[in-house]
Amino acid sequence: MxxxxxxxxxxxxxxxxxxxxxxxxxxxxxxxxxxxxxxxxxxxxxxxxxxxxxxxxxxxxxxxxxxxxxxxxxxxxxxxxxxxxxxxxxxxxxxxxxxxxxxxxxxxxxxxxxxxxxxxxxxxxxxxxxxxxxxxxxxxxxxxxxxxxxxxxxxxxxxxxxxxxxxxxxxxxxxxxxxxxxxxxxxxxxxxxxxGNDVLKSQLGYGLPLTVTFALSWVVSGSDRLLIAWLLDERSVGVYAAGYDLAFQTLMLVLTIINTAAFPLAVKALERGGAPAARRQLGENGQLIFVAAIAGGSGFVALAPQVVEIVIGAEFRSAALAIFPWVVFAGAIAGIKAFHFDLAFQLGVASRWLVLTGAVAALSNLVLNILLIPSFGILGAAWATLAAFVISALLSAVLGSRVFDMPSLGPMIGRALVIGGLSGGVAWLAAGQFTSVWSGLVSGLLAGTVVGLVACWLLNVAGVRARLQHRFPG
Known part of the structure; x- marks a missing residue:
């Protein structure tokens, strides 16, 4: 499903x-x-x-x-x-x-x-x-x-x-x-x-801590533009936003698609089968999230020159390429945190703990932006974003494991790293065989995707091999 x-x-x-x-x-x-x-x-x-x-x-x-x-x-x-x-x-x-x-x-x-x-x-x-x-x-x-x-x-x-x-x-x-x-x-x-008051109280008790968490996440992913405008100028905001949106939003889109399908299934499993059923569903969901984040990020970085030249206008390209890899992996870490680690607090109805992880990330991001932007410009803002998301993801993983029984991380990380290394490396090699931007992008994308899908089948990511063998026996 x-x-x-x-x-x-x-x-x-x-x-x-x-x-x-x-x-x-x-x-x-x-x-x-x-x-x-x-x-x-x-x-x-x-x-x-x-x-x-x-x-x-x-x-x-x-x-x-x-x-x-x-x-x-x-x-x-x-x-x-x-x-x-x-x-x-x-x-x-x-x-x-x-x-x-x-x-x-x-x-x-x-x-x-x-x-x-x-x-x-x-x-x-x-x-x-x-x-x-x-x-x-x-x-x-x-x-x-x-x-x-x-x-x-x-x-x-x-x-x-x-x-x-x-x-x-x-x-x-x-x-x-x-x-x-x-x-x-x-x-x-x-x-x-x-x-009624009781219903409203329970809804606010669930939603408001998450609202604070999302607002703090905004500080990590959005306040850099305000700080760039303050410390630099609106033009710098424009070139930074173009590169950031291409790198971060594209990868987050893929992860959001998976979570859009996955989160209701986890809630449904919890409501009908309790915590053990939810844990099993989270195991499938999480494996898909990790693979998409790491493999998708690797492939995106490998194809960055082609993607940036095709999508971004000429005045924005050099700045976009400079921040691209840092922002891609910031997006990968942010997606893993939001769509896997943070689910422990949502399913365990303990969303108040997300405020702590978000506050630590937001404070780290603000301090690092203020320190790095004057010296390194928009590249410093990208570094600050990546560091803040890493800090918040680690904290969320540690605290979340104490709130809800989450699946083991080892298999998820191991499979994702193998698939990411294979698909990203093959995409880079394939794209480098062509001087044409479009040919390089298409060949790299196809080669990386095929290798990634084969690796997913071999490693049985989210039970895909078992499901296919069950549906098509022999």
Whole structure:
């Protein structure tokens, strides 16, 4: 079931991810680095506000939807009421901030940011609903439509000279139209009604610590752009964000696809079979996460020159290549932490411990950024991010093992290192046989993927060999 659902969500999230590749290529060619830098600052600011204000509600929906599926409309009514109770005051505060901001350009961008925050938060709540309901097709329709519309609308506006506001308006339109097309029917018959005090207390007790954790994770993955803007300039933010997004977000997309399919299966196993069943499911999930993180990261680094030249605009390339390998492996460590080690706290309903791991990582990241950026520029920011994620992952692994009975790490790490070394090495060798960028990328990607899949079969990753032999005996 894990592999089948992963394939479903690969289509549902992978195709929009390819569109995001195209968006990065479009915007780094149509926007100047300083314009892309302003856009990146808006995205990271909206992301922080989204995490602080609305992430807890999405987490509650994902964790407890299955337990309340027999009273669906009543449960969703509580979710809707909670969303509105946050959205209304946030709108007023955001508009007030925009009006008093001294810079006219940023006044306009802040107004757009408020609208984007609400649209994005509501859209992502609907994605969580589709995921919790194990509806990968609906998930794919929502995310695919949003990705396509954002690049069409945003790219068109960028070509017309809208500057930094072009991709922001594109995102707003894409979120809204995607929900209207595919999401509204899930809320038919749902009336907002705040849940009872006991239910609300339990939801907040679960969601708020995770919200703090995600906010602290944002400090690790997003505050570097604000610090670069403060210590350097908006142009440096633009070139850093282009390379960072290509490296980090692409690998995290792959890992998120796996987790999108895997986490509901772990919750389902826990609800129906208890901790032993959840541990077995986590063993399969974790092996797939480790292999994808390490093998995917190795392959991505091996093909970095080809990927960067194809995707990133000329003004951004040299900086992107400089930070690329550091950010790729930061993404691999971040994914392993978020989608394996941190699950111990979520399944064990002890999410408060995530605050500690996040706080240590955030503090480390801030201190290292402030120390390294003045001397090493954006490369120092990449080093700080990698170090912070390593620290937080180690702490999460140690503490999580005391909260929930997690599967053994040895086999996961061993298989992942073998597969990663083989697939990354073969991809590098194959790509080096061609002078053409496209030929090198395609040959390296195909060779690395084939070798990686064969290695996965030989090592029986996530039980793939056993399942295939059972389905196709003889």
């Amino acid at each position: 894990l592999l089948r659902h992963t394939l479903y969500y690969f289509t549902a999230r992978g195709l929009p991810g390819l569109v995001n590749f195209a968006a990065l290529a479009v915007f780094t060619r149509l926007l100047a680095p300083e314009e892309f830098g302003r856009y990146a600052l808006v995205v990271v600011g909206v992301g922080l506000a989204n995490v602080i204000l609305f992430q807890w509600l999405r987490l509650v929906l994902a964790r407890f939807y299955q337990a309340n599926r027999h009273c669906r409309e009543q449960y969703l009514g509580g979710v809707l009421a909670l969303f509105l109770s946050v959205a209304v005051p946030v709108t007023g505060a955001g508009l007030l901030l925009a009006m008093v901001w001294p810079d006219p350009l940023w006044q306009y961008l802040l107004l757009l940011s408020v609208i984007l925050l609400l649209a994005q938060a509501w859209f992502e709540l609907n994605l969580s609903l589709a995921q919790a309901g194990v509806q990968p097709i609906l998930y794919g329709k929502l995310s695919g439509t949003k990705a396509a519309l954002s690049i069409v609308v945003g790219g068109s506006l960028a070509a017309l000279g809208w500057g930094a506001s072009a991709p922001i308006v594109g995102l707003i339109v894409a979120h809204a139209l995607s929900f209207i097309a595919f999401g509204w029917f899930a809320w038919r018959g749902v009336k907002p009604s705040l849940p």
